[in-house]
Amino acid sequence: MAVTKGEFFTLLGPSGCGKTTLLRLIAGLELPDSGSIFLGGQDVTNIPANKRQVNTVFQSYALFPHLNVTENIAFGLKARKVDLSLAKTKVERMLETLSLDGLGRRFPHQLSGGQKQRVALARALVNEPDVLLLDEPMSALDPHLRTQVQSELLDLHRKIDTTFIMVTHDQGEAMFMGGHLAVMKDGQMIQMGTPREVYSRPKNKFVAEFLWGANILPATRDGDMMITTLGPLKTADQVQWIQGHLAIRPELIVLGEGPNLGQGNYVKAKVIQTIYRGPSVELLLDPGPVKVVTSPRFNPQPGETVSLFIPPADLVALEDQAA
Amino acid sequence: METPPVETSPRETSPIETSLEPTVKGPPPALKRPTGRLAGLLAAGPGLFWLTALLALPCLSLVAMALATRGQYGEVVWAFSLENLERLVGYSLFGWSPDILWILLRSVLVAAITTILCVAVSYPLTFHMATRSRSVRVFWLILIMVPFWTNVVVRTYGWLLILGPQLPPAKLAALLGLIPPGGALYPGSFAVYLGMTTTFLPFMALPLYASVERLDWETLEAARDLYASSFQVFLRVILPQTRPGLAVGVIMTFVPAMAMFVVTDILGGAKNMLIGNLIQQQFGQARDWPFGAALSLALMFLTLLSLALRKSKAPSGKGTFL
Structure with missing residues (x-):
């Protein structure tokens, strides 16, 4: 499976199909029993998570409850000992990009679901990763918020030059994001292509039935x-x-x-x-x-x-x- | 308890409120529950009695005792004197000597080392427990709790047997050349801190476990994902999130560890005197209750001081950048 740089790639499949595991493998949070992971031509299979230029937006966001929004976003920069004034500028720019201005001093428990998600996005993107991983980023949001956030996510992807890999079990969401998608089942990648290809030319019964x-x-x-x-x-x-x-x-x-x-x-x-x-x-x-x-x-x-x-x-x- | 003052001034009402309730006039109706001074006293009474009889009075008597003097036959003579406090800081008939201050310092040191050892053991232990299945967790909790139910003297003598010259630990140490052949692993610092750590481990491990169990594990992964090394993950994610349990554990270990003398005497060979020994001596053999009271006050002062230090170090909750 290969993902082009700068693309919005979607991993689609029913729950338990191994799509989140694949995402965790890319992040380095789990190690593969076999196979290799390459990032920009470099084998990163054995590089630990904290040394990979990859950041994740977790399904439950996993914001640090003891840190406020600014500190949450600055976490990665601080861990890599980025110069303080530079870090400050970057965090402020991120707050602005994700319209979180004025929320910097709030703590995660004082935020709404949508705000938490934007903080999680900002916390990952401020590190300017090569790849941004999104694990079911919409699943914790209200249905009416989802469509809005999906468009916002696409806008954001257009603005910054980062590869996005998103995991979802929602066919509509995968189609909407527009980039290539891969349909997975039982840990296997079944079919990969553009939404149109996969929908109109399903490879087998599973893909044909899973997509509506x-x-x-x-x-x-x-x-x-x-x-x-x-x-x-x-x-x-x-x-x-x-x-x-x-x-x-x-x-x-x-x-x-x-x-x-x-x-x-x-x-x-x-x-x-x-x-x-x-x-x-x-x-x-x-x-x-x-x-x-x-x-x-x-x-x-x-x-x-x-x-x-x-x-x-x-x-x-x-x-x-x-x- | 005070009765809430009855509002006599007209309440400020917003225009909306007035328009909705145009007929309501005068002060709001009085609450039906009796709120007199007597009722308040009755409600607070048991707690107040408890605090007065079991905390305030003993403390006051301790202060009073510390300011009295010892009679010729060990009786308490109620004559005001600062002699005991002077002795506390080292002045006696024979001039100044730092003995008592050393004992105090040594007690603080022993308690601090015990606390640090308990923390060092408790973190891996509680993390191990929290990641096991429910039944295994219960098993571990029982393992921690059961020794806790045994008398501390009995347990400490148990260590004497285990560390004795005939058993594998001592033999292994002798083989490695750490102790002379045929020797025992006691008395000494090793035995003392082994005994102290095992004695106080439940006080540290149980509150910490309560915090570790509630930990959001995904935040640890998030931290790793955000370039944090293992040490940074501990320092910046685990420690702040488990701070409440850790704080309770530290207090519950440090405070009693400072007064402990049974374990240190049995396993340390009663070579180094601690404040616990000294207090016990004053109330026992020496029959010098006033000086014992002064020493107790010193211990209490040290305890409160360390608690105050901890409190001033705690984060204010207001976010500071980076």
Whole structure:
């Protein structure tokens, strides 16, 4: 796994997948049993945490309760014996950058969640690390604060020239940050790419389902044709297996008969359930069950038969073979 | 206890308050609970009695005793005299001698070394405990507590046996050439501080454990992440966060350690006199209660002095930059 300098990289995965452990390995708080970690071309695998040019924003922020905001931020500078007046300037600039002006004399217990997070950010960034690690930085924030803080974090990343590596279990957050992301499971990196790549071309069932649940269709290859429960379908992908799985995003299935009629990949299905979501309508169809997300203009009733167009370009052949 | 004065002046009310409650006039209704002087005295009574009978009076009698003189047969003669205080700082019939001051200083030193040793043992011990599972923690707590329930004399004699010439510790020390062959590991400083440290360890370890257990471990990682060396982590993160427990431990160790003489006598061979010995002697063999009282006052003064020093060193809580 490689992260480009200056990038906003996201490690995404369900809890317990080892993403935080990976972050701790990069920070040097844990040592790997095998493998190596390189930082700017230098092997840092055996360099202890306090000697790595890497700083972390901890999930619970881990602010020093006995130090005020200024002292918290100055901790790293002081530990490295940075000149006092220079340290003072740096801390003040950090307070300003993260709009913490006037809070310097407060203690952590006198701060709100959002302020604590900004102090944790300032405490890490004031050291001008090569890499900033963020361990689920939004998880301790109120949901309505999260979107705002996410934008602020992106702004901050744009302003300073530091590599950010963030861990999150929130797909939306990982997508929003825009840089490359890596999907992890059971300590393994499953897929890496831009949000668009990973979302639209999932590599296997796990990625397809973890990112807002794609429809997974078991299929058998018969020449160019994929025989599925929905009927014979074509895909634009190269298929390696005889028996395996295909994935199609619910919102990429086209409802109704359109100009593509006659080109194949048209199937008929019966509506089991219609869920009105407001901005969209969600249909559960038989056989399958296949999920379709479409414009709220449509309102098919349960029991009705609808026709679907499954664009071959959006039908992804997954790596998983049938058991 | 004083009764809260009844408000006679009209209360300052904000415009909002007035508009909300236009009908309320005059002073607020009196509280229903009896708040007379008598009730206050009744409530404070038991505590006041306790303090008077068991703290203030004994202290006063100690002061009074210290200012009295010893009679010919060891009885207390209630004649005011500063003689005991003069003896305390070294003046006697035979001129000035620093003996008593040395004893005081030695007592402070022994107590200080004991306290430092207890701190040095307690930090690793409590960190080890706090990182174990619940059942293992309980086991360790029991290990610390059980010797604490045994009489200190019995425990100290136990050390005499363990450090005796026939047992492995002494044999090993002899083998290494630290003591002559066939010798015991007592009497001596080693035995004294071993005995003192084990005697006072629970007083230090238990309060410290309470603080260490509440420690936010992530802050230690944060400190390492922020370039702190192990020593800096201890000094700048662990120490400030465990200071409350440490302070209690230091007081609970230092204060009684200063008056301790049983352990030092048994394991030190009664060679060096400490203030505890001296006080005990005055009230016992010497039958000189007034001088014993003066010595006790000196001990109390030293204790209060060290507590005051600690307090003045404690951080004010106001943040200072860097």
